[in-house]
Amino acid sequence: MSDxxxxxxxxxxxxLQSYYGELKSEAEGLLRFLVESFAALPGGVSVLEFGGGPTLIGMIPAARRAGKIHFCDYVKENRQVIDHWLVGDESDFDWSPFIARCLELEGVRSPGREEIAARAERIRDAVTRVTTCDIYQSxxxxxxxxxxVxxxxxxxxAVTNDKDEWYAHIRNVKxxxxxxxxxxxxxxxxxxYSDFGETRYPNVYLVEEDIPAALRACGFDEPSIRVARADADHGDREYRGVLFGSATTAI
Ligand SMILES: C[S@@+](CC[C@H](N)C(=O)[O-])C[C@H]1O[C@@H](n2cnc3c(N)ncnc32)[C@H](O)[C@@H]1O
Structure with missing residues (x-):
């Protein structure tokens, strides 16, 4: 039996409370990496947000360029949180500070209510599907x-402790x-592992060099590989920081 x-x-x-209760270094690092990634893309791209959980964080910067977004997650309750937000019920969580920070990183100075509402509408327009997914299926x-994208x-x-399995997951999504x-x-x-509430989930143990190594091994184009990191938000986190990686496939 697994623990x-x-x-x-x-x-x-x-x-959401544990990991997005405050906008600190981890969310800041992720938003920054995504803003930089999407800035370089043309408008109208199709985007898959894979394993988005109950969060909008990936879709906020994506919506700047996305023609359509397919959101998927394994857990039904997570998809319900997203569905609520998409129909205008924002009572589960307030994403406006994250939208505001994303807009600032994109170069909007002191974004106000209208700009934040406009990005929220952009996300609602772009999301065409909210579905299940399972990384163990192909x-x-x-x-x-x-x-x-x-x-x-x-x-x-976050679904395994095994590095070979993590490689297989990257290939599967690719x-x-x-x-x-x-x-x-x-x-x-x-x-x-990661902890929140009463639960603990496994995590594969990774250092920064594992990200470019995996992208290379999974057949991404070497010169396109980009990696960044940010420190963990709190000293008592069970991990040191967060790692971001991106790459394109060969045409
Ligand atoms: C740590 S959460 C990450 C959520 C979100 N992407 C974020 O940035 O906060 C891990 C996610 O993996 C999803 N997950 C669990 N088992 C999965 C599976 N077999 N296939 C795909 N996703 C899975 C969970 O539903 C959960 O949303």
Whole structure:
């Protein structure tokens, strides 16, 4: 028997409170990495947000360029939180500070209510599907076409302790990316597990060099590989920081 919780027991509100209760170094680092990634893309791209959990964080910067976004997550309660937000019910969580910070990173000075509302509407317009997914299936999500961009944050590393399995997960998600498409992922740095509420989930133990090594080994184009990191938000986190990596596939 594993000591870890099953994802079916995932509590979206505990998770949001623990990891997104404050906008500190981890969310700042992720937003910055995503803003830089999307800045270089043309408008109208198709985006897959894989394992988005109960969060909007990946879609906020993505919506600047996305023609359409397919959001997927394994846990039904997470998808329900997203569905609520998409129909205008923002009572589960207030994403406006994250939208404001994203807009600032994009160069908007002191974004106000209207600009924040406009980005929220942009996300609502862009999301065309909210579906389940399972990284242990192939393909891991049912989709008619491949995507221009795939964003997957703290998901592929958060379902296993095994590095070979993590590699297999990257390859599996990559099968959904069109030739020349952009893959973006985030992972915990030096974390063997993550805790929140009453639950503990496994994590594959990674150091910064593991990110470019994995992208290379999984067949991404070497010169396109980009890596960044940020410190953990709190001294009592069970990991040292967070790692971000992106790369494109060969055309
Ligand atoms: C640590 S959360 C990350 C959530 C979000 N992407 C974020 O940035 O905060 C891990 C996510 O992995 C998802 N997950 C669990 N098992 C999965 C599976 N078999 N296939 C795909 N995703 C899975 C969970 O539902 C959860 O949303």
């Amino acid at each position: 870890f919780a099953v994802y079916e027991a995932f509590r979206p509100r505990d998770y 393909p891991p999500v049912a989709a008619k076409d491949q995507f221009d 795939i964003v997957t944050n703290y998901c592929l590393d 099968s959904l990316l069109r030739p020349g498409g952009l893959f973006i992922m985030s992972s915990l740095e030096e974390g063997k």
